[in-house]
Amino acid sequence: MTDQVALQERLENQAARDELTGAFNRRVCHEILEQQIATSRINGEPFAVVFVDIDYFKAINDQYGHRVGDIVLQAFVSKMEEHLRENDLLFRWGGEEFLVLLPDLDEAKQYRVAEKLCKTIERNRITLADQTEITLTVSMGVSTYPAHGSTRDQLIEKADIAMYRAKANGRNRVELYSDSE
Numbered sequence: 001m002t003d004q005v006a007l008q009e010r011l012e013n014q015a016a017r018d019e020l021t022g023a024f025n026r027r028v029c030h031e032i033l034e035q036q037i038a039t040s041r042i043n044g045e046p047f048a049v050v051f052v053d054i055d056y057f058k059a060i061n062d063q064y065g066h067r068v069g070d071i072v073l074q075a076f077v078s079k080m081e082e083h084l085r086e087n088d089l090l091f092r093w094g095g096e097e098f099l100v101l102l103p104d105l106d107e108a109k110q111y112r113v114a115e116k117l118c119k120t121i122e123r124n125r126i127t128l129a130d131q132t133e134i135t136l137t138v139s140m141g142v143s144t145y146p147a148h149g150s151t152r153d154q155l156i157e158k159a160d161i162a163m164y165r166a167k168a169n170g171r172n173r174v175e176l177y178s179d180s181e
């Protein structure tokens with residue numbers, strides 16, 4: 001590989017990733033969801049979009065400072081990536097909001113995978129440099145293709161609506177979008 005090609009690859013990689021956490025950024029999220037929809041339209045493969053919002057993140061910033069808040073976001077992404085399956089993808093949507101794409105699962109399995117992730121995040125505390133341990137919890141909303149929408153924006157919006165229900169129902173939980181909302 002020439003230096004030029006290596007540099008090009010590095011720049012492309014940087015453009016795809018969120019600077020703080022290294023998760024894929026919102027632009028890539030848009031592109032990959034479009035691709036997934038195009039593929040699923042042809043092969044009929046279902047997939048899920050999971051909207052993930054860290055609970056009470058403001059309190060972490062308030063208690064430990066913004067710098068520690070940043071470290072917690074980085075640790076959160078590492079933990080999520082450790083526990084996702086090989087084909088699942090994590091994106092930083094903005095702030096303390098993330099999206100996960102779960103390809104190739106039926107609805108019941110998608111919900112179970114999201115629940116497992118939610119419990120894993122709660123169980124795996126984050127240890128700071130001074131050994132302080134922080135327990136994070138997340139609220140998740142799940143929408144599925146094709147049941148809840150056939151476009152990227154519909155699927156994201158419905159996952160977001162379900163996530164708000166998870167917040168309203170006490171946080172640290174997963175809700176599946178329902179058409180009655």
Ligand SMILES: Nc1nc2c(ncn2[C@@H]2O[C@H](COP(=O)(O)OP(=O)(O)OP(=O)(O)O)[C@@H](O)[C@H]2O)c(=O)[nH]1
Nearest residue numbers: 053054055056057058059061066067069070095096
């Ligand atoms: N440290 C740090 N904080 C961030 C970053 N992006 C967003 N935040 C903070 O995340 C917090 C989000 O707070 P809220 O939207 O009030 O939500 P919350 O406290 O998580 O409460 P709920 O979502 O209702 O459970 C705000 O304090 C933002 O400043 C970041 O990149 N780094």
